[in-house]
Amino acid sequence: MLEGQFRNPSGCAVAAMISTKGRTFSGEDIIKSIAVMHDRSNGLGGGFAGYGIYPEYKDYYAFHVFYTDSIAKKQCEEFIETYYDIVNLSKVPTRQIKEITDAPLIWRYFVTPLKTKLDAAQLSEEEYVIRSVFKINTQIDGAYIFSSGKNMGVFKAVGFPEDVGRFYMLENYEGYSFTAHGRYPTNTPGWWGGAHPFSLLDLSVVHNGEISSYDANRRAMEMYGYKCTLQTDTEVITYILDYLTRRKGLTLEESAGVIAAPFWETIARMPKDQRDKETYLRNVFSSQLITGPFSIIVGFKDGLMALNDRLKLRSMVIAEKDDMKFIASEESAIRRICKDATNVYYPKGGEPVIIRLEKGVQ
Amino acid sequence: MAINFIEPLYEVVRNQDRCIKCRVCENQCSNEVHRYDSDLKVMLSDETKCVNCHRCVALCPTKALKIVKSDNCFKENANWTQANMTSIYKQADTAGVLLSSMGNPEPLPVYWDKILINASQVTNPPIDPLREPMETRTFLGAKPKDIVKDKSGNIVNNLPPQLELSTPIMFSAMSYGSISYNAHESLARAATELGILYNTGEGGLHEDFYKYGPNTIVQVASGRFGVNKDFLNTGAAIEIKMGQGAKPGIGGHLPGQKVTADVSKTRMIPEGSDAISPAPHHDIYSIEDLRQLVYSLKEASDYKKPVIVKIAAVHNVAVIASGIARSGADIIAIDGFRGGTGAAPTRIRDNVGIPIELALATVDKRLRDEGIRDNVSLVVGGSIRSSADVVKAIALGADACYIATGALLALGCHLCRSCHLGRCNWGIATQRPDLTKRLNPDVGSQRLVNLIEAWTHEIKEMMGGMGINSIEALRGNRLMLRGVGLTEKELEILGIKHAGE
Numbered sequence: 001m002l003e004g005q006f007r008n009p010s011g012c013a014v015a016a017m018i019s020t021k022g023r024t025f026s027g028e029d030i031i032k033s034i035a036v037m038h039d040r041s042n043g044l045g046g047g048f049a050g051y052g053i054y055p056e057y058k059d060y061y062a063f064h065v066f067y068t069d070s071i072a073k074k075q076c077e078e079f080i081e082t083y084y085d086i087v088n089l090s091k092v093p094t095r096q097i098k099e100i101t102d103a104p105l106i107w108r109y110f111v112t113p114l115k116t117k118l119d120a121a122q123l124s125e126e127e128y129v130i131r132s133v134f135k136i137n138t139q140i141d142g143a144y145i146f147s148s149g150k151n152m153g154v155f156k157a158v159g160f161p162e163d164v165g166r167f168y169m170l171e172n173y174e175g176y177s178f179t180a181h182g183r184y185p186t187n188t189p190g191w192w193g194g195a196h197p198f199s200l201l202d203l204s205v206v207h208n209g210e211i212s213s214y215d216a217n218r219r220a221m222e223m224y225g226y227k228c229t230l231q232t233d234t235e236v237i238t239y240i241l242d243y244l245t246r247r248k249g250l251t252l253e254e255s256a257g258v259i260a261a262p263f264w265e266t267i268a269r270m271p272k273d274q275r276d277k278e279t280y281l282r283n284v285f286s287s288q289l290i291t292g293p294f295s296i297i298v299g300f301k302d303g304l305m306a307l308n309d310r311l312k313l314r315s316m317v318i319a320e321k322d323d324m325k326f327i328a329s330e331e332s333a334i335r336r337i338c339k340d341a342t343n344v345y346y347p348k349g350g351e352p353v354i355i356r357l358e359k360g361v362q
Numbered sequence: 363m364a365i366n367f368i369e370p371l372y373e374v375v376r377n378q379d380r381c382i383k384c385r386v387c388e389n390q391c392s393n394e395v396h397r398y399d400s401d402l403k404v405m406l407s408d409e410t411k412c413v414n415c416h417r418c419v420a421l422c423p424t425k426a427l428k429i430v431k432s433d434n435c436f437k438e439n440a441n442w443t444q445a446n447m448t449s450i451y452k453q454a455d456t457a458g459v460l461l462s463s464m465g466n467p468e469p470l471p472v473y474w475d476k477i478l479i480n481a482s483q484v485t486n487p488p489i490d491p492l493r494e495p496m497e498t499r500t501f502l503g504a505k506p507k508d509i510v511k512d513k514s515g516n517i518v519n520n521l522p523p524q525l526e527l528s529t530p531i532m533f534s535a536m537s538y539g540s541i542s543y544n545a546h547e548s549l550a551r552a553a554t555e556l557g558i559l560y561n562t563g564e565g566g567l568h569e570d571f572y573k574y575g576p577n578t579i580v581q582v583a584s585g586r587f588g589v590n591k592d593f594l595n596t597g598a599a600i601e602i603k604m605g606q607g608a609k610p611g612i613g614g615h616l617p618g619q620k621v622t623a624d625v626s627k628t629r630m631i632p633e634g635s636d637a638i639s640p641a642p643h644h645d646i647y648s649i650e651d652l653r654q655l656v657y658s659l660k661e662a663s664d665y666k667k668p669v670i671v672k673i674a675a676v677h678n679v680a681v682i683a684s685g686i687a688r689s690g691a692d693i694i695a696i697d698g699f700r701g702g703t704g705a706a707p708t709r710i711r712d713n714v715g716i717p718i719e720l721a722l723a724t725v726d727k728r729l730r731d732e733g734i735r736d737n738v739s740l741v742v743g744g745s746i747r748s749s750a751d752v753v754k755a756i757a758l759g760a761d762a763c764y765i766a767t768g769a770l771l772a773l774g775c776h777l778c779r780s781c782h783l784g785r786c787n788w789g790i791a792t793q794r795p796d797l798t799k800r801l802n803p804d805v806g807s808q809r810l811v812n813l814i815e816a817w818t819h820e821i822k823e824m825m826g827g828m829g830i831n832s833i834e835a836l837r838g839n840r841l842m843l844r845g846v847g848l849t850e851k852e853l854e855i856l857g858i859k860h861a862g863e
């Protein structure tokens with residue numbers, strides 16, 4: 001069975017690093033960082049998201065696509081050509097290594113919606129892109145868009161994360177922010193789509209945990225038009241975040257208060273304004289509450305957010321050095337790439353840590 | 363004299379060695395089964411009158427009594443059962459519609475019993491409710507479509523009126539008249555203490571109970587008994603009763619002997635008259651009429667109270683619910699075919715309607731398919747028998763459950779199914795002062811509080827086992843359920859997998 005046809009609980013390692021000054025650096029270090037936590041993954045999935053990696057195409061959506069065969073590729077390209085202007089297309093560069101096998105065809109397209117089509121659709125540009133991604137992923141057999149943001153990209157595969165990094169030659173990319181994931185699924189995923197990060201537009205999520213609210217969350221998100229084809233937690237978490245921030249206009253802090261909502265007894269002790277607000281959010285977005293263990297790192301254009309479940313059932317640590325901030329499942333992963341990182345901090349359950357690029361940084 | 367064809371179903375067995383002739387049984391049985399023969403100096407019984415309510419058994423100080431199923435039987439026949447034959451004899455005697463009370467007792471499938479609940483192992487830790495917070499607080503009501511922020515970015519509270527429950531259970535509609543003053547007082551006080559709600563049913567609200575308004579749902583049924591502006595504005599929510607699971611398609615029925623002076627005043631009808639509600643609301647012949655009633659009640663209550671529309675689970679319940687969800691209603695209550703009643707025609711009770719499990723599953727799915735699940739909350743009842751049923755209902759998609767029969771059992775009801783006779787020996791379904799005084803509201807409300815607290819505790823344990831620490835993460839979480847011994851079609855309707863999948 002392929003991922004998407006069954007629920008596949010996973011344990012995991014997560015790591016991320018960002019320069020708050022928007023300084024770019026190579027993907028080398030994030031590979032080293034996640035490699036330290038080798039034992040937290042089992043070779044059945046690894047991946048990275050890099051932000052700021054496509055400066056020359058920063059105004060175009062970068063579609064990264066897996067194809068099982070050339071028929072799927074042809075169909076998908078026909079679709080993309082019908083709705084988008086393609087300014088560049090190429091294979092995603094990879095290096096043959098013995099640890100990574102059964103690679104699908106991996107292609108990359110820099111695109112922008114055709115204006116006439118966009119006007120006719122009467123949708124916002126982002127909604128237009130999301131709908132095309134869903135359409136391709138659910139209707140074109142063998143084609144799967146796994147990255148669709150601007151000036152960012154996801155690289156993932158079945159394998160240990162350090163091998164995945166070498167396979168994609170991540171050291172050749174320069175970005176101001178990277179996230180990484182090593183997966184420990186209980187079943188073989190069967191294909192590459194199920195690896196993390198999961199992403200939609202600029203939003204990417206890496207996650208460690210298994211959420212118990214999954215089906216309540218999934219059914220709610222499907223009602224709002226999101227299609228949970230992978231049956232993974234990461235997928236549904238990404239959709240929830242997109243829904244709350246982009247469609248409902250909540251801030252990331254407010255969204256964190258929905259996903260890992262404070263307990264009622266905590267809310268009762270808050271000052272009135274805050275209490276009213278949290279009560280409102282918990283009531284209105286009750287179907288977006290996530291229970292069960294998780295630690296997630298959310299990548300977005302302007303930064304990173306780290307968030308633990310309300311009981312902190314998964315580990316997560318934060319540290320910094322000058323303009324660099326680091327997040328990881330284990331402190332060792334940070335020490336590996338920055339020996340003298342300071343302000344080591346373990347966020348509490350449900351406490352979002354949001355790291356943003358400094359004001360004025362493009 | 364005509365021959366009596368009807369044989370008693372039960373025998374009253376008295377252990378004469380134990381019987382001390384205290385005559386408690388005689389005194390307690392309103393059906394006049396027990397009698398003391400002063401010549402023979404023994405207690406005798408006329409079991410033709412016994413309804414098997416166990417009052418005498420429970421109160422006999424020497425445990426001398428038991429009620430057993432009579433082994434006196436007609437010639438065995440799987441088609442013409444004793445029950446079928448007896449019904450014919452009764453109707454041939456009286457030319458009457460057969461009447462019954464409480465829920466459908468027939469051996470039809472109980473889907474709750476074919477659904478099993480999940481628990482976490484290894485990949486996801488169970489949570490211990492004794493050591494970690496475990497939340498059951500529930501809000502009922504429509505959710506706003508859009509989030510509105512003011513100039514400084516603060517969220518504007520645009521919530522329609524909501525009900526807040528400490529646990530997702532409410533006491534379902536039972537009218538004053540069908541049940542006693544003391545039963546109502548017990549329910550009202552327990553709901554208040556528990557932070558949940560009880561429901562007036564269609565008989566209006568006794569003036570003594572207006573003080574429990576914040577924990578009261580006031581009901582407007584087709585008979586409009588006891589409905590006035592004060593009544594509407596006293597409750598926390600207004601329920602329009604379109605139907606009842608025990609008797610879909612017909613209105614309420616309160617036999618005249620239960621319409622005492624006090625009941626007549628509360629209902630605003632003459633003493634001693636049968637209170638028979640019309641089958642339809644005569645101002646609602648279609649969905650757009652319902653919308654008008656919803657909005658007239660909202661007008662009358664200043665848009666401050668959620669409006670509940672209660673329907674019986676019938677074949678096309680999903681379509682009906684979808685219409686209601688677009689009619690301005692805030693909450694839909696669905697009552698399954700096993701729901702109780704104070705009086706219903708037997709044939710209707712036993713043959714009309716569908717199981718709540720299936721109705722709930724299809725309604726929840728339909729509302730989601732149409733993207734309107736957030737327009738309404740779903741409350742289900744008929745019949746919820748335990749905390750496990752509550753957990754299963756919520757995982758199928760309900761926001762909360764209604765219980766009524768369960769609540770009466772807590773008050774002492776033994777399901778003799780004779781409420782319509784008005785002689786309830788437990789002081790519940792009666793208005794006879796000598797009987798109603800048997801139910802002490804101090805004790806009754808405490809027993810109800812105990813029951814709901816016990817269930818809430820069990821719900822928390824099951825949630826913790828699943829690794830869920832807040833009830834909303836259970837709602838609609840159908841992956842937490844598996845069916846056993848169900849057909850593909852049944853699983854498809856319930857939207858769950860089979861055990862082992």
Ligand code: SF4
Pocket residue numbers: 374390391392393394395396411412413414415416417418419429787
């Ligand atoms: S009707 Fe009830 S109280 Fe009377 S004899 Fe039967 S069981 Fe006992």
Ligand code: SF4
Pocket residue numbers: 415463464770774775776777778779780781782785786787788789790791
């Ligand atoms: S309420 Fe009273 S009359 Fe009705 S079933 Fe229960 S015990 Fe019997």
